[in-house]
Amino acid sequence: MEEKIIKQISVFVENKPGRLASVTEKLYEEKINIRAFTIAEAGDFGIIRMVVDDTEKAYEKLRSEGFTVSLTDVLGVEVRDEPGGLYKIAKVLGDASINIEYVYAFTWGVDKALIILRVDDIGKAIGVLEKENALFRNKVD
Secondary structure (H helix, E strand, C coil), X not given: CEEEEXXXXXXXXXXXXXXXXXXXXXXXXXXXXXXXXXXXXXCCEEEEEEEECCHHHHHHHHHXXXXXXXXXXXXXXXXXXXXXXXXXHHHHHHHCCCCEEEEEEEEECCCEEEEEEEECCHHHHHHHHHHHHHHHHHHHC
16 A cells, blocks of 8 residues: 555536536646546536646646636555455544545556545544554565
8 A cells, every 4th residue: 555645626616518528628728637537516516626647737727717726635545456445445544533535546557546535634544554554564474
């Protein structure tokens, strides 16, 4: 398990046809690549959350185009793409009383996945995940 803090872009948009296209068009114009992506719907509005290859450029472009946009620190945890990867992380964090506010993930290559989590205490989450990983490695070695 390898953890790192990632800057995520959140864009608040109306839940109407074409809104996703208008956001992604601005990123396309700047040649910004979306690495991970999710949309949370809340009635008449939605939140587009994404990790991109040039966060600052994307933030400035979207903001200058009039979108309501924010940056959020999220935790990216690289795991093997196999059953139980999310369970292990959720269990460790839950046992440490760390709340997971939301999560999304993607896979790449043959056996890798990146789980992106928004937690209520990112520093504590990193600490318990690092400790658990070290303990797990010691058990395997």
